[in-house]
Every structure is written in structure tokens, then in C-alpha cells.
Amino acid sequence: MSDARSRMVARAxxxxxxxxxxxxxxxxxxxxxxHLPADFPVCLHSENGLTGIGPSLPDDKADRNLIDAGGAYxxxxxxxxxxxxxxxxxxxxxxxxDLTLLGAFEVASNGDxxxxxxPGKFSPGAGGAIELAQKARRVVVMxxxxxxxxxxxxLEACTLPLTARGRxxxxxxxxxxxxxxxxxxxxxxxxxxxxxxxxxxxTGAPVAIAHSDIATF
Amino acid sequence: xxAAIPDGATVLVGGFGVPGTPFTxxxxxxxxxxxxxxxxxxxxxxxGMGIDHLIRNGQVRKLIVxxxxxxxxxxxxxxxxxxxxxxxxxxxxxxRIRAGGAGLGAILTDIGIDTELAxxxxxxxxxxxxxxxxxxxxxxxxxxHAAIADxxxxxxxxxxxRNFNPLMxxxxxxxxxxxxxxxxxxxxxPDAVETTGAFVDHIVxxxxxxxxxxxxxx
Numbered sequence: 248m249s250d251a252r253s254r255m256v257a258r259a260x261x262x263x264x265x266x267x268x269x270x271x272x273x274x275x276x277x278x279x280x281x282h283l284p285a286d287f288p289v290c291l292h293s294e295n296g297l298t299g300i301g302p303s304l305p306d307d308k309a310d311r312n313l314i315d316a317g318g319a320y321x322x323x324x325x326x327x328x329x330x331x332x333x334x335x336x337x338x339x340x341x342x343x344x345d346l347t348l349l350g351a352f353e354v355a356s357n358g359d360x361x362x363x364x365x366p367g368k369f370s371p372g373a374g375g376a377i378e379l380a381q382k383a384r385r386v387v388v389m390x391x392x393x394x395x396x397x398x399x400x401x402l403e404a405c406t407l408p409l410t411a412r413g414r415x416x417x418x419x420x421x422x423x424x425x426x427x428x429x430x431x432x433x434x435x436x437x438x439x440x441x442x443x444x445x446x447x448x449x450t451g452a453p454v455a456i457a458h459s460d461i462a463t464f
Numbered sequence: 465x466x467a468a469i470p471d472g473a474t475v476l477v478g479g480f481g482v483p484g485t486p487f488t489x490x491x492x493x494x495x496x497x498x499x500x501x502x503x504x505x506x507x508x509x510x511x512g513m514g515i516d517h518l519i520r521n522g523q524v525r526k527l528i529v530x531x532x533x534x535x536x537x538x539x540x541x542x543x544x545x546x547x548x549x550x551x552x553x554x555x556x557x558x559x560r561i562r563a564g565g566a567g568l569g570a571i572l573t574d575i576g577i578d579t580e581l582a583x584x585x586x587x588x589x590x591x592x593x594x595x596x597x598x599x600x601x602x603x604x605x606x607x608x609h610a611a612i613a614d615x616x617x618x619x620x621x622x623x624x625x626r627n628f629n630p631l632m633x634x635x636x637x638x639x640x641x642x643x644x645x646x647x648x649x650x651x652x653x654p655d656a657v658e659t660t661g662a663f664v665d666h667i668v669x670x671x672x673x674x675x676x677x678x679x680x681x682x
Contacts, residue, residue, distance in 0.1 A: 294554060295480040295624045306679050312483045312611075312623040318534070320679070329623055331630045332480070332506070333562045336555020340575065364580070370542075371533030375554035378575050412578040 251421040251438045252391070257282045258436070258464040259348060259389050259419040263289050267345040268298070268338075270379055273317040275389045276348035290326075292344060294375040296335050299327030316375070336375065340382045347383035349376065351390040351418075353405045356431035356452040358415040360388065361407035373410065380411035392420035392449050399451035401425070401432065422446050424464065430455060436462045465640050465666040466492045469605050472525075473498065476561065476606040476636055477505040477515060478629035481534075484621070485514045486609040486642045487676040489668065493607075494518055500525045504561070504601060506554065506628055508532035513676050519547060528601070530554040553581060556598055558631055564602035565634025565663075571598050606636035610659070613643035614650075617664030618657040626658065633659045642668045 256275060260282035263269055268290045271277050283289065291300040294316040301322035304310075309320035338344060353361040360380050363373040380386055394400055401418065417435075418425045423446050424436040433455045437446065443461070447454055466489060469475065475493075479485030494517040501524050508529060509516050518524050519538055526548040532538045541547035552560070559571050572595040576582050586597040608629050611622040619641055621629055633639050641659075646669040 293624070295483075295627050297624055306681055309679050310623060311677060311679050312625040314481055314483055314624055316480075318481050318680070318682075323623075329626060331626050332554065332558040332628050333631055336558060339555060340573075371539065372529060372531040372549075372551040373553060373579075373581070374531035374533075377553045377579060377581065378555045381575060408580050409578055 249421065254438065254464055255389065255419050255421050258424065259387070262346060262348065262387055262417075263287075265289065268292055268343055270294070270339070270344055270347045270383065272347065272349040272376070272379070274350045276350060277317065279348060279389075292335075292338065293321070294332075294335055296330050296332060297321075297323075297327065298330075298338075299324050301327065336378055339375070339378050342382065342384060344379070344383045346385045346387065347379045348387050348389055349380060351388045351400060353407050354388050354390070354401050354415050354418055354427075355405045356401070356403055356427065358413040358427040359405045360386070360410045360415050361405040362410050364408045366408065376410050380414050385416050386411070386414045388415050388418045390418065390420055392422040399449055402451040422449060425454065428455070433457060434461060436464050439463045465668065466496055468638065469493065469498050471498050472500040473605055474502040474504065474603040476601075476603045476628075476632040477503055478606070478608050478627065478632050479509070479514065480506045480624065480627035481509075482513075482677065482680055483623065483625035484609050484627045484629050485509060485676075486607045487514055487674060488642050488670050489607045489640060490514050490517065491674075494521055494523070497521065497523065499523050502526045502528070504528040504557075504603060506530050506557070508535040508538035510534045510680070511537040522546070526550065528552060528557070530557050551581065557601075558628060560598050560601040561628065561631045561635045563600035565631060568600050570600055572596070573598055601635065603636040604638065606632040606639045608633050608639060608641040608664075610641050610643045612645050612647060612652060612656075613641055613664075613667045613669075614647050614652045614661065615667065616649060617641065617661030617667055618652050619643070619659040619661070619664060620652055620656045621658055630659050633663050638666070639664045640666045640668065642670050644670055644673065
């Protein structure tokens with residue numbers, strides 16, 4: 248992983264406050280746990296029926312009946328609980344999930360999120376992503392700032408099928424931390440070595456800058 | 465028991481990934497070759513495992529599923545038109561099955577509004593909010609995997625192998641459960657029972673767990 252990307256993951260870990268119930272999406276968001284102190288009091292939720300996800304286990308230590316929603320062999324910790332799929336999403340839809348960190352194909356400056364389908368190329372189904380994005384109390388996106396071809400993923404409007412409308416509150420990328428405000432994207436922090444001009448060139452929508460001394464990460 | 469499944473049946477299949485997938489029952493269904501099946505499952509397993517055998521055999525007419533990203537064969541069958549796929553949000557699939565099991569006709573939810581999943585669905589206003597009508601799902605047969613069963617059909621599940629199993633065990637005319645162990649009546653204390661045997665028609669003890677139940681090495 249590039250240095251900027253690992254700093255993004257470390258920075259995003261600060262989203263997680265003690266006592267939260269949190270769901271981490273597959274990919275970059277899952278790596279956030281590596282940046283939390285040991286015994287940090289957080290309850291990690293997995294869609295397949297687990298609160299209190301413990302550390303991942305190697306194959307020779309794994310329990311064949313104990314995976315996370317991404318299929319990784321995980322463990323329990325003191326206080327873990329198992330439940331069925333209806334209970335798992337009751338927790339999500341009823342507002343008990345404080346935070347979800349999700350990946351994205353596109354995020355719009357009004358908070359729209361597209362992360363489940365690229366028509367004609369990628370359509371494996373949304374799994375639980377729509378409920379997470381529509382109902383978590385806070386929805387935060389972690390993504391590379393641009394796609395592999397260098398095209399902006401942060402846009403004025405999503406072009407891909409939506410996962411949820413107007414729900415993204417904050418975005419962590421390898422270039423910046425930005426909030427979604429009623430007036431669009433607002434810059435909060437810049438990655439080291441990235442200029443405002445570079446950020447604006449790589450973003451497909453206007454970026455507001457509230458003050459001149461922008462912190463770096 | 466699997467022989468009682470006719471061509472064209474709608475079949476609920478437990479499991480989320482490997483845990484809770486009734487591989488033994490599915491392998492028998494693949495061997496018998498019933499066709500034109502409608503399967504309802506969280507995912508399409510992985511290529512070469514579980515319901516993938518049925519998809520490869522051309523036994524599946526339609527798959528109602530939340531995600532099939534780990535099975536390239538299922539994606540290819542979907543893209544070629546050989547397999548009809550209906551995607552459902554994961555928790556809504558769970559609630560549609562639970563509603564079917566509870567004798568209800570439908571649920572109302574705002575999940576999927578503003579997305580493609582709302583296309584073609586009836587909308588109503590409830591308490592001033594727009595809601596989609598999601599019909600209850602009830603099937604001819606449910607194929608369930610449990611950790612422990614007793615002769616009455618009481619079931620206990622392991623870790624994340626419960627997932628859709630306790631819900632599906634309520635939502636079919638004929639409920640067939642495979643279990644890793646069948647204990648005598650009284651061998652399961654009432655507090656350990658998650659599905660009462662009143663819902664379960666048939667129990668199959670798995671004598672030897674096949675390799676499919678084991679750790680998937682990636």
C-alpha cells in the first residue's frame with residue numbers, strides 16, 4: 248500500500264470513538280482496525296451475524312463456522328454475540344449502528360454514494376451495502392481519490408447506480424479529508440505533499456476551503 | 465426426503481459463505497437432478513461448491529440472492545442469460561423470509577428507495593413516509609444446516625453458521641434440516657434450541673463432514 252494510502256487508513260481510524268457500534272466495509276475500511284489501540288472499546292458489527300469481531304485467524308487456527316461478512320476467518324472477544332441475519336439488519340435499520348466506513352466507486356458533492364454496480368462490468372449484487380449506507384447514523388467513505396485511470400471519483404453527480412442518496416458525511420482519500428456540506432465538498436485536511444491546486448484538479452466538483460491553514464496527515 | 469422436491473420447486477437454502485450451507489442436502493439435490501428450480505439464498509457460494517453444482521447442472525431457473533461476487537460461474541450464467549437473478553438487499557431478504565415464516569403477506573420498508581432495487585415495486589405512503597412493498601417469501605422447501613438436532617427437529621446452530629437458517633426454517637411447507645450431530649430427545653436443553661422442532665419436518669444426520677464444510681484456503 249502506498250504511504251499516502253496507509254496514512255489515510257490511520258487518519259480514518261480516528262473516526263472511531265470509544266463505545267461506538269461500527270461496521271467496516273470490505274477492503275480499505277477493514278484495515279482501520281489495525282490502527283486502533285489494543286483493547287480499544289469499540290463494538291464491530293459483521294452483517295452475517297456477529298457483534299464483537301475479534302482478530303483474524305490463520306487457517307490452522309480458524310473456526311470453520313466463524314467468518315466475517317467478507318469471508319475472513321475471525322475470532323470472538325469477551326462480550327461477542329451471534330445472531331441471525333434478520334437481527335443483524337434490525338440493528339442496522341433501527342439506528343443502533345453509529346458509524347459505517349465504506350468503499351466507493353463514486354461520491355457526489357450532495358452525499359450520494361455509488362459503490363455496488365458498474366453496468367455491464369460489475370454487478371455482483373449489493374449484499375448489505377444499501378442498508379448500511381441508508382441507515383448507519385454516520386456514513387464515511389474511504390477511497391482512492393481517483394480511479395485506476397486517473398479519473399475523479401468525487402463528482403458533482405454520480406453517474407453509476409446509487410447505493411444511497413445524500414448519506415455520505417465525510418470522505419477520506421489518499422489526497423484529502425473532505426466533508427460533504429449543504430454547499431458541497433469542503434476541504435478539512437490535505438495529505439502531505441498535495442497542493443490545493445492538485446486536489447482541485449483531481450476532484451470532479453468544486454472544493455470549498457474555509458480557512459488558509461489546512462492541516463496535513 | 466430430497467426426492468420429494470419436484471421440478472419447479474422454490475427452495476430456500478441456508479448459509480452465508482460456507483458456514484450454514486447445507487452441502488450434503490445440496491449435493492443430493494444435484495445428484496437427483498430436479499430442474500427448473502427457484503433458489504433463494506444469501507449468496508451463490510463459490511465456484512465448485514454448494515448451489516454452484518445446481519447452477520452448473522442447469523437445474524436453476526431463477527436465483528433470488530443478495531450477492532454472488534465470489535462465484536464467477538454464477539456471474540457468467542447471469543450475464544449470458546442462462547440464469548435469471550433477482551437481487552434483494554440482505555436484511556430485506558431476511559425480513560421477507562421471516563414475514564413468510566410468520567404468516568404475513570409483505571413488509572413495508574424505505575430500503576432501496578432511490579436505487580435500482582425500487583424499480584417495478586409497489587410504493588405506498590405509511591405514516592407520512594414513502595415505503596416499498598416487499599412481498600413475503602414462502603417456499604415449497606427449505607434446506608437447513610444445523611450444528612445439533614434432536615429427533616423432534618429442535619435445532620441449535622454454531623457461531624456465524626446461523627445467518628439465514630433459523631429464518632428459512634420457518635418459511636417453507638417442507639423443512640429439511642441436516643445436522644452435524646443428532647442427540648436423543650432431551651439432549652438439547654430448551655435454552656439451547658433456536659428453532660423449535662414444530663417447524664421442522666425432516667432431520668438428516670451428516671455422518672462425515674465433506675471437505676466443502678472445511679476451511680477455505682485462499
